[in-house]
Amino acid sequence: MGQGRFTGVGVGLRRPHLEQVAGREDHGVPFWETCPENVIGEGGRFHRMTRAILEREPILTHGLAMSVGGFDPWDEAYLQDLGEFILHSGTPWHSEHLCFTSVDGSCLHELLPIPFTREALRHTITRVRGLQSRLPVPLLLENITYYAELGNAEMDEADFVSAVLEGADVGWLLDVNNVYVNALNFGFDPKEWLSRMPLERVAQLHIAGHRKFGDLTIDTHGADVIDPVIDLMQWTLARLGRPVPVLLERDNHIPALDALLAERARLQRAYDAALALCEVRHA
Amino acid sequence: MHESRTLRLQRAMGALVLDGDETAIEADPGRVARRHDLPGADQRAFRDQVLGMLTYRELARASLIEPLETMFPVLKALLDGTESWEPCVQAFLDARMVRSSQYRDIAAAFLGWLATSRWGLERWPFLLELAHAEILETLVARFPDSDPIEGLHPDPGPADFVVLDPATQVVTYTHAVHRACVEAPSPEPRPTHLLAFRDEAGLARLMELTAATAALLVRAQSQPLAEAAAALDIPDPAELTRLLQDLRREGAIAGFQATPPFTS
Numbered sequence: 001m002g003q004g005r006f007t008g009v010g011v012g013l014r015r016p017h018l019e020q021v022a023g024r025e026d027h028g029v030p031f032w033e034t035c036p037e038n039v040i041g042e043g044g045r046f047h048r049m050t051r052a053i054l055e056r057e058p059i060l061t062h063g064l065a066m067s068v069g070g071f072d073p074w075d076e077a078y079l080q081d082l083g084e085f086i087l088h089s090g091t092p093w094h095s096e097h098l099c100f101t102s103v104d105g106s107c108l109h110e111l112l113p114i115p116f117t118r119e120a121l122r123h124t125i126t127r128v129r130g131l132q133s134r135l136p137v138p139l140l141l142e143n144i145t146y147y148a149e150l151g152n153a154e155m156d157e158a159d160f161v162s163a164v165l166e167g168a169d170v171g172w173l174l175d176v177n178n179v180y181v182n183a184l185n186f187g188f189d190p191k192e193w194l195s196r197m198p199l200e201r202v203a204q205l206h207i208a209g210h211r212k213f214g215d216l217t218i219d220t221h222g223a224d225v226i227d228p229v230i231d232l233m234q235w236t237l238a239r240l241g242r243p244v245p246v247l248l249e250r251d252n253h254i255p256a257l258d259a260l261l262a263e264r265a266r267l268q269r270a271y272d273a274a275l276a277l278c279e280v281r282h283a
Numbered sequence: 284m285h286e287s288r289t290l291r292l293q294r295a296m297g298a299l300v301l302d303g304d305e306t307a308i309e310a311d312p313g314r315v316a317r318r319h320d321l322p323g324a325d326q327r328a329f330r331d332q333v334l335g336m337l338t339y340r341e342l343a344r345a346s347l348i349e350p351l352e353t354m355f356p357v358l359k360a361l362l363d364g365t366e367s368w369e370p371c372v373q374a375f376l377d378a379r380m381v382r383s384s385q386y387r388d389i390a391a392a393f394l395g396w397l398a399t400s401r402w403g404l405e406r407w408p409f410l411l412e413l414a415h416a417e418i419l420e421t422l423v424a425r426f427p428d429s430d431p432i433e434g435l436h437p438d439p440g441p442a443d444f445v446v447l448d449p450a451t452q453v454v455t456y457t458h459a460v461h462r463a464c465v466e467a468p469s470p471e472p473r474p475t476h477l478l479a480f481r482d483e484a485g486l487a488r489l490m491e492l493t494a495a496t497a498a499l500l501v502r503a504q505s506q507p508l509a510e511a512a513a514a515l516d517i518p519d520p521a522e523l524t525r526l527l528q529d530l531r532r533e534g535a536i537a538g539f540q541a542t543p544p545f546t547s
Binding site for chain 2: 037038041042043044045046047048064065066067070071075078100101102103104105106107108109110112114115117119120123146147148149150151152153185214215216218
């Protein structure tokens with residue numbers, strides 16, 4: 001999968017920052033990620049600013065609501081619009097979440113876990129292949145946070161995610177914060193978990209903040225990234241030994257743009273340090 | 284026909300999220316798995332992971348309900364006054380009317396459900412108008428952009444038809460719902476005519492119209508201006524021309540043309 005100009009730490013483009021980002025090019029962000037659902041079929045002032053940014057900046061696309069593991073028929077009209085948007089954006093791939101979001105046509109607007117069962121695995125692989133065949137660029141699937149297994153599991157998450165990626169032959173958007181949060185909630189070692197995974201399929205990383213509520217940690221995207229998650233990102237980059245792009249997600253308690261850019265710069269330094277260490281090892 | 288276990292598990296999760304019987308679900312999340320004929324091991328998984336399952340209920344319901352609370356604050360204030368907001372929202376969730384995967388469509392789906400179900404209209408006859416008025420500016424602000432309409436001229440002539448900007452809406456309410464607020468959510472019963480449009484900067488604006496102007500803007504889209512003005516007893520053509528020119532400059536009207544806009 002050609003990554004070309006997509007290296008370093010990018011930022012998710014969010015509405016509160018549109019005006020400022022549209023008005024300045026000295027932000028230092030190597031690329032942005034946008035959610036097509038928030039652009040396709042929109043109009044007005046914010047839409048025009050988004051479009052202006054997308055025309056100017058390197059962009060990756062990341063879907064929010066596709067029911068990849070669900071049973072509802074694909075929205076073919078939306079997929080047509082999505083395909084055109086993807087081609088226009090120049091993104092080298094498009095990512096969706098490995099989850100289901102709707103049932104019997106009713107959209108639940110939450111990333112819900114697919115059962116870790118053999119039947120669900122076969123169904124999901126078929127669905128992912130169908131979705132990939134409708135997209136003009138390679139599809140990446142993102143591992144989600146989950147707070148409960150749906151039904152009686154027949155395998156663990158690592159086996160399920162690996163089998164979907166291999167069975168459908170798609171790339172992996174590895175969210176290291178999601179791995180970290182799941183490790184906290186289910187009591188496993190995140191590095192051991194990653195060591196079992198098909199890391200050669202990783203084309204992009206996501207990183208974000210989370211928050212503990214009582215006995216459960218929630219993937220809030222509403223806080224700064226903590227050091228253990230940055231360490232996990234560096235560990236992953238070292239294992240990969242190649243400069244896959246990392247994307248900082250912030251969806252709640254969104255700070256001022258300058259604060260977010262400072263957070264990005266902090267992650268960029270960690271990213272550069274991890275890759276420099278790789279180069280030393282390979283020299 | 285045999286339904287897959289995966290589908291039944293997903294349906295059970297949908298019920299866990301959307302069903303209204305909070306106390307019973309909290310006491311035993313396994314009941315939704317039982318209701319969907321899932322095996323005992325799956326029922327146990329729902330029951331044994333009570334914290335995680337209820338977290339999903341909380342997160343998904345927040346995703347569905349927060350846009351309603353954000354978009355309909357006055358309606359919420361009105362219904363909160365009689366502890367009716369939560370039953371209203373639950374009735375909406377029970378109807379399973381959120382069919383779009385786009386987050387921005389949740390509020391519009393709620394409005395559509397209010398219109399078709401007629402929920403609360405017996406008690407609050409202005410309820411649907413109030414909800415519509417609350418999202419009118421957002422609908423106009425986010426109306427999909429389109430290419431400029433070609434062949435229009437900027438100044439209206441007596442034989443011309445009015446071509447509204449595609450985002451513009453002329454609405455008539457029986458109550459002054461646009462004046463209602465969280466502190467005073469019950470609107471005055473007064474016929475109200477509004478023009479909602481997008482200005483040059485792409486921002487939504489709201490303008491109160493006289494009944495005659497509102498009627499003219501509707502009628503003159505399919506009838507030449509002079510005829511429409513005469514039918515509505517609008518006497519001063521010069522004043523009318525100035526008004527229409529102003530509305531074109533402000534963005535509500537795209538322009539004027541010699542043929543009806545819907546037939547050209």
